[in-house]
Amino acid sequence: xxxxxxxxxxxxxxxxxxxxxxxxxxxxxxxxxxxxxxxxxxxxxxxxxxxxxxxxxxxxxxxxxxxxxxxxxxxxxxxxxxxxxxxxxxxxxxxxxxxxxxxxxxxxxxxxxxxxxxxxxxxxxxxxxxxxxxxxxxxxxxxxxxxxxxxxxxxxxxxxxxxxxxxxxxxxxxxxxxxxxxxxxxxxxxxxxxxxxxxxxxxxxxxxxxxxxxxxxxxxxxxxxxxxxxxxxxxxxxxxxxxxxxxxxxxxxxxxxxxxxxxxxxxxxxxxxxxxxxxxxxxxxxxxxxxxxxxxxxxxxxxxxxxxxxxxxxxxxxxxxxxxxxxxxxxxxxxxxxxxxxxxxxxxxxxxxxxxxxxxxxxxxxxxxxxxxxxxxxxxxxxxxxxxxxxxxxxxxxxxxxxxxxxxxxxxxxxxx
Amino acid sequence: xxxxxxxxxxxxxxxxxxxxxxxxxxxxxxxxxxxxxxxxxxxxxxxxxxxxxxxxxxxxxxxxxxxxxxxxxxxxxxxxxxxxxxxxxxxxxxxxxxxxxxxxxxxxxxxxxxxxxxxxxxxxxxxxxxxxxxxxxxxxxxxxxxxxxxxxxxxxxxxxxxxxxxxxxxxxxxxxxxxxxxxxxxxxxxxxxxxxxxxxxxxxxxxxxxxxxxxxxxxxxxxxxxxxxxxxxxxxxxxxxxxxxxxxxxxxxxxxxxxxxxxxxxxxxxxxxxxxxxxxxxxxxxxxxxxxxxxxxxxxxxxxxxxxxxxxxxxxxxxxxxxxxxxxxxxxxxxxxxxxxxxxxxxxxxxxxxxxxxxxxxxxxxxxxxxxxxxxxxxxxxxxxxxxxxxxxxxxxxxxxxxxxxxxxxxxxxxxx
Numbered sequence: 001x002x003x004x005x006x007x008x009x010x011x012x013x014x015x016x017x018x019x020x021x022x023x024x025x026x027x028x029x030x031x032x033x034x035x036x037x038x039x040x041x042x043x044x045x046x047x048x049x050x051x052x053x054x055x056x057x058x059x060x061x062x063x064x065x066x067x068x069x070x071x072x073x074x075x076x077x078x079x080x081x082x083x084x085x086x087x088x089x090x091x092x093x094x095x096x097x098x099x100x101x102x103x104x105x106x107x108x109x110x111x112x113x114x115x116x117x118x119x120x121x122x123x124x125x126x127x128x129x130x131x132x133x134x135x136x137x138x139x140x141x142x143x144x145x146x147x148x149x150x151x152x153x154x155x156x157x158x159x160x161x162x163x164x165x166x167x168x169x170x171x172x173x174x175x176x177x178x179x180x181x182x183x184x185x186x187x188x189x190x191x192x193x194x195x196x197x198x199x200x201x202x203x204x205x206x207x208x209x210x211x212x213x214x215x216x217x218x219x220x221x222x223x224x225x226x227x228x229x230x231x232x233x234x235x236x237x238x239x240x241x242x243x244x245x246x247x248x249x250x251x252x253x254x255x256x257x258x259x260x261x262x263x264x265x266x267x268x269x270x271x272x273x274x275x276x277x278x279x280x281x282x283x284x285x286x287x288x289x290x291x292x293x294x295x296x297x298x299x300x301x302x303x304x305x306x307x308x309x310x311x312x313x314x315x316x317x318x319x320x321x322x323x324x325x326x327x328x329x330x331x332x333x334x335x336x337x338x339x340x341x342x343x344x345x346x347x348x349x350x351x352x353x354x355x356x357x358x359x360x361x362x363x364x365x366x367x368x369x370x371x372x373x374x375x376x377x378x379x380x381x382x383x384x385x386x387x388x389x390x391x392x393x394x395x396x397x398x399x400x401x402x403x404x405x406x407x408x409x410x411x412x413x414x415x416x417x
Numbered sequence: 418x419x420x421x422x423x424x425x426x427x428x429x430x431x432x433x434x435x436x437x438x439x440x441x442x443x444x445x446x447x448x449x450x451x452x453x454x455x456x457x458x459x460x461x462x463x464x465x466x467x468x469x470x471x472x473x474x475x476x477x478x479x480x481x482x483x484x485x486x487x488x489x490x491x492x493x494x495x496x497x498x499x500x501x502x503x504x505x506x507x508x509x510x511x512x513x514x515x516x517x518x519x520x521x522x523x524x525x526x527x528x529x530x531x532x533x534x535x536x537x538x539x540x541x542x543x544x545x546x547x548x549x550x551x552x553x554x555x556x557x558x559x560x561x562x563x564x565x566x567x568x569x570x571x572x573x574x575x576x577x578x579x580x581x582x583x584x585x586x587x588x589x590x591x592x593x594x595x596x597x598x599x600x601x602x603x604x605x606x607x608x609x610x611x612x613x614x615x616x617x618x619x620x621x622x623x624x625x626x627x628x629x630x631x632x633x634x635x636x637x638x639x640x641x642x643x644x645x646x647x648x649x650x651x652x653x654x655x656x657x658x659x660x661x662x663x664x665x666x667x668x669x670x671x672x673x674x675x676x677x678x679x680x681x682x683x684x685x686x687x688x689x690x691x692x693x694x695x696x697x698x699x700x701x702x703x704x705x706x707x708x709x710x711x712x713x714x715x716x717x718x719x720x721x722x723x724x725x726x727x728x729x730x731x732x733x734x735x736x737x738x739x740x741x742x743x744x745x746x747x748x749x750x751x752x753x754x755x756x757x758x759x760x761x762x763x764x765x766x767x768x769x770x771x772x773x774x775x776x777x778x779x780x781x782x783x784x785x786x787x788x789x790x791x792x793x794x795x796x797x798x799x800x801x802x803x804x805x806x807x808x809x810x811x812x813x814x815x816x817x818x819x820x821x822x823x824x825x826x827x828x829x830x831x832x833x834x
Contacts, residue, residue, distance in 0.1 A: 029604065030576070031575050031576065031578055039575055040578075044578040048577045048578040048610075066699055068733065069731055089609050090604065091604075091608055092606075092607055095644065096642050096643060096666060096669035096670045097607075097666070099666075099668075100604065100642065100691050101604060103669075103695065104691035104692050105692075106694070108693070109730065110731050112731075115694075158448050158465075159447070160465045161448055161457075161461040162461075186517050186522065187518060189508065190511060190514075191509045192506050193465075225514055225517065226513060227673045227676050228645040229645075229677065230511075249514070251516075252514065252520075252672065254672055255670075255671055256648075256669075256674045257513075257645060257674050259644050260644055260674070263644075275517070275521050277532075277702075278520065278524050278696055278703045278704065279696070279703075281524055281702045281703075282483055282484075282699045283484065285695065285698050285699050286703075312527060313485075313526065313527055314483070314486055314527050315485060315525065
């Protein structure tokens with residue numbers, strides 16, 4: 001990595017010569033190489049121009065992946081990986097302007113019938129200018145009191161409609177069942193029927209009492225998504241009530257609002273990615289989670305939703321694992337962050353998740369996989385602990401379940417292969 | 418419009434029965450109708466559940482538009498418009514949470530091989546809780562001193578690399594040529610080579626001098642995109658130097674950061690949409706500009722980039738016009754906002770733009786269409802004024818150009834049909 005350049009890698013699809021296509025991208029996002037403008041000197045281009053660092057051709061396709069492009073007729077469409085680099089001084093240390101540079105006006109360029117931002121790399125010295133995660137994996141583990149296995153959690157359901165007292169009552173049941181982590185649904189933040197302040201008061205009274213009795217403070221991620229200054233107030237409400245986590249809908253709040261919160265916060269930020277489908281659903285448009293996660297890691301989120309294996313949504317398992325791996329990797333001097341597995345998760349996915357990730361540094365969030373256990377919530381939690389013990393020990397779940405009824409019943413109930 | 422419900426309309430593609438598919442969307446985004454959960458009572462569903470307001474079947478297609486869905490085999494895929502409604506009290510008056518409700522986790526639902534948010538409608542009483550545009554069309558016209566024609570403008574180029582003095586020198590040329598409006602490129606905000614404070618000082622000295630001589634203060638949209646509180650400081654820098662506009666990269670900064678700025682601002686907010694291709698490039702994914710524009714109008718942006726007719730990007734003219742029309746329409750009691758036409762614009766697109774829009778309430782931004790005029794920048798500006806006069810009068814450009822050399826030369830140089 002050059003000490004003073006930002007790298008961004010894209011998958012493109014074009015019928016134009018690849019060198020030409022990449023040069024259009026570089027020009028559009030820096031000094032406009034291909035349209036002569038008064039004042040655009042060679043010296044200016046040399047200092048500020050984006051460079052094409054590499055082009056790797058991939059496969060060829062017959063039909064354009066996205067409509068609207070203008071391509072030379074009669075040529076086949078080629079896909080390729082293109083890496084550009086930009087001088088850090090083109091933007092200076094500003095997160096939204098970093099995003100504009102690597103993920104701005106280039107997705108609509110007419111020579112392309114596909115373009116997706118795959119990844120970014122930054123010099124450590126540049127990344128140090130951004131807040132970054134304050135807790136990451138190690139800080140979260142310390143607060144949650146869980147050291148050698150995944151942090152096991154669930155989501156309060158129904159998503160909307162429960163009063164603060166009803167939420168607290170459910171939190172009591174979940175805490176007593178032995179869960180490490182509980183989170184609000186992304187659809188409840190600060191509505192009239194459950195004002196955040198009131199919900200925090202009711203829930204934290206229960207969880208603090210539970211901690212006094214057991215020594216374990218269950219981590220509850222209160223959804224504080226709101227305008228920037230309101231998030232700071234909500235954060236303080238949670239902190240003053242003795243809470244240990246806040247949750248933010250990253251896309252809805254926005255990159256710079258997360259950074260604003262992080263500069264003020266003293267609690268881990270649980271990053272929910274609702275809306276992600278808009279950015280990622282088409283494989284030749286938008287961006288990969290690697291790039292997204294890095295931008296929001298720089299902003300300071302500590303936990304990142306990554307979906308889960310055999311999930312209820314459209315995402316393939318390979319993509320889920322790629323997302324989780326990128327969370328666990330170091331990035332420009334920032335600490336690794338917690339991938340959060342959820343959606344249709346139960347005991348049955350633990351071995352494959354561990355096999356793919358070779359790590360227990362994750363949050364494992366189950367709804368039905370805990371609440372739907374036929375022997376109750378505590379048995380649901382027990383089945384998850386046992387499933388992860390088996391996964392780490394390399395023992396098949398069925399074998400491990402022989403002497404363990406909670407796991408055995410979970411496998412009967414939730415098996416998803 | 419019901420006084421207490423939010424409406425959102427989607428285009429979907431699915432092989433499932435349409436009623437069932439719409440019910441999955443409604444359930445996912447509210448009380449989770451289709452997965453029984455303890456505590457989910459009929460009363461809760463009645464009060465908080467999303468309703469299906471309408472379903473209109475459109476065409477059928479053979480192949481799924483997006484990969485990853487789980488669809489019943491052997492059935493054709495149907496496209497349909499689906500309108501849902503949600504109680505305003507599910508979220509309360511919070512802009513990012515409104516976004517999570519109408520554009521959150523539903524785009525990845527597995528029964529769908531296509532889903533795009535097309536539009537939203539809100540009760541006026543609910544919209545009044547958000548900042549909304551402070552200037553809109555009428556306030557912008559007053560500040561720019563342009564009443565009966567489009568506001569004519571250009572972008573400082575090269576996009577990156579000019580020093581504050583070089584920018585100011587270019588601004589002098591553009592102001593003397595008679596332009597109403599100048600904007601920074603989205604790639605320059607507050608970089609080390611042109612700190613915003615210094616650029617504002619240099620440019621505003623020139624523009625204020627010009628105003629003292631001519632009575633006309635050219636509106637310059639300084640790009641203040643940054644973290645939330647930094648944007649407030651940058652705004653004040655512009656205001657204190659006598660500037661009359663600030664620009665924000667809406668997607669990079671984020672919805673809530675724009676609202677944060679608006680609550681503090683006393684200058685119009687010029688909304689740049691770089692990154693829009695990520696949200697919109699595939700016609701069955703992401704969102705339409707109508708919905709995007711309404712969310713950011715509620716946040717308080719006054720001007721909205723909409724691309725332009727016969728533009729250099731992938732967007733069709735019909736889509737550009739739809740975007741502009743939605744800016745000009747009233748929305749939930751908020752004032753109409755300025756559509757900003759740009760990208761490959763010159764005198765030649767004026768008649769078609771006017772014919773489609775039946776309005777001169779727009780900003781018309783030309784780069785090459787002004788700077789590339791063979792008789793100089795002033796002739797470029799003159800050609801645009803003449804083209805718009807002809808458009809409004811219903812006189813063909815060629816006819817109008819007979820006695821008007823600036824327009825005639827522009828048509829020879831820039832004709833794009």
